[in-house]
Amino acid sequence: MSTRAWNRVLLVIAGLLFAAPLIFLLEVSLQAEGHGLGGRSADLLTSAHFENYAEALRRMGDFPRLLANTVLITGLSIVGQCLTCSFAGYAFARLSFRGRDALFLLVLATMMLPDQVTTIPRFLLFRSLGLVDTYWPLILPTVLGGAPFFIFLFRQYFLSLPPELDEAARMDGCSPWSAYWRVFLPLARPMLATVAIFTFLATWNDFWAPLIYVVSPEKRTLTLALAGFNRTYNTAVEYMMAASAVVLFPCVLVYFLAQRLFLRGIQVAASKH
Amino acid sequence: MARLALRNVCKRFGETAALDDVSLEVGDGEFLVLVGPSGCGKSTLLRIVAGLVAPTAGDILLDGERVNDLEPRERDAAMVFQNYALYPHMSVRRNLAFPLKMAGIERATIARRVDQTAAVLGLEPLLDRKPGTLSGGQMQRVALGRAIVRNPRLFLFDEPLSNLDAKLRAEMRAEIARLHRKFGITTVYVTHDQAEAMTMGTRICVLDGGRVQQVGPPLEVFESPATSFVASFIGSPAMNLLRGRGEGGRFRAGPLEVPCPDSCRGEVLLGIRPHQVEVGTGVELPVTYVEQLGSHTHIHLDLGGEKLLVTREGSVDARPGGSLAVRLPADRLHWFDASSGRRIVD
Secondary structure (H helix, E strand, C coil), rough: CCCCHHHHHHHHHHHHHHHHHHHHHHHCCCCCCCCCCCCCCCCCHHHHCCCHHHHHHHHCHHHHHHHEEEEEHHHHHHHHHHHHHHHHHHHHHHHHCCCCCHHHHHCCCCCCCCCHHHHHHHHHHHHHCCCCCCCCCHHHHHHCCCCHHHHHHHHHHHHCCCCCCHHHHHCCCCCCHHHHHHHHHHHHHHHHHHHHHHHHHHHHHHCHHHHCCCHHHCCCCCCHHHHHHHHHHCCCCCHHHHHHHHHHHHHHHHHHHHHHHHHHHHHHHHCCC | CCCEEEEEEEEECCCCCEEEEEEEECCCCCEEEHHHHHHHHHHHHHHHCCCCCCCCCCEEEEEEEECCCCCCCCCCEEECCCCCCCCCCHHHHHHHHHHHHCCCCCCCHHHHHHHHHHHHEEEEEEHHCCCCHCHHHHHHHHHHHHCCCCCEEEEEEEEECCCCCCCHHHHHHHHHHHHHHHHEEEEEEECCCCCHHHHCEEEEEEEECCEEEEEECCHHHHCCCCCCHHHHHHCCCCCCCEEEEEEECCCEEEEEEECCCCCEEEEEEECHHHCEEEECCCCEEEEEEEEEECCCCEEEECCCEEEEEEEEEEECCCCCCEEEEEEECHCCCEEEEEECCCEECC
């Protein structure tokens, strides 16, 4: 067999290995109640229990509310992240000011801090501001440019654009703000898409922050509801898997639709100095 | 249109002086070409006039008004860049309309002026295309259009033709000259290409090492270079500069001896254009290299270790290893002080 054929075989094997948990999840979600882990039907074409999905959503509680909460937090986080990180990246890449490089190094240094290290100080801060059990602690860190990696991504992207674009914009009557808004931000569309996807995946799947800050049941997100489901119905694995599949679906969809942009973001981060 | 004046302009980048005490006047409707080698400060000077770079010292005056503290948009100057600097996400129409939109001009007027400019430059078929789909020449036309559409009082060009091939460059040279005649807007044009400098400018300003070497009409600069640098920079091929000694009205360099002004004493440089060297009589010099260019022939001669270049129309029967008799006509000679490089006046 040629090297190319070997490569394909290896890719198929690796693909199957990575897809196995997802296939398992879908298979179990379609089994009859009580047969999820033992006595599973192999013939899903004739005996698939799609009604498990409706039952799982019913048992999760107020699903439309949970979905709306999650969409709201995710949407605002995406907008906040894209705007503030692109703005900071633009300033670091295209504006000259005293201490710029030192400040950028400081921003980069915060990438080294694990989330867990800042969790307690951050909680104390939001508690002192009276923002616990609101969505602000979930949204504000993104709106305030709390993602140094994305600032880094935008900076690298803006550095790759010709310097004359700034000068042309200034000659045409732009202030630094309008040059950013009218020239550089529209040019950063590929990077905006990449950051939006990364932020979507991180926020949609986030369990940690909602667990800390959200207390009221009506403010819960999908991941919190899923966790609650896990505790209450941990024996009904079919429903648990069906609920997980529903929560997972948008992430898989977004990944497949925007796979190229996702990879491009990683390439930019890896290749630009 | 505007009168531009630069008074004692200096620019330092750290320890490096990019511009050193530059003073210059550009008349109303004049086309001034700033020419010089890479790093001579010409682009920095243009950016200072545009307001993109602040001078370390000195004044920039537009129509007598000091504009040092004005933002680029407040100076009413338009600039054309070497790499066009078109906005890639906007159509040609939106690129042309952008400066007008930023100036707060109403839509109907913008549309009319964009159409007028497109007509002048033949851009109508391209109006709805993005810059990425245009050729280099078309992009440069759009960049010109974006400058013209504003009807500014000052045009600034930063090596606008450097990225074009030779044929297109010649076409665009004529196009820019035509537009200058049509609109009569005061223009400062930066280039390192002396063909552009000689053919486009009403005056040229030669810069070297951040200092003005000479300012004047192109032919005057060509025929009476103020320094040995200008002599070697303007003209292609470059002027021969032969180092020798002047004494008692005679200049000697290797086997060559010619009369020189009495003011030429000690180490001096003799300059002569390659096409002005006479062939057939005079001192015999060995031929080191011959370049047949079809319409011209370049003959390299050895003058006691120094190179003397002679050009002749058509082909010449000369071969490396042979010799050629040459004479340097006294009325074609230029004299420069060897240490300062300044022209020695007869």
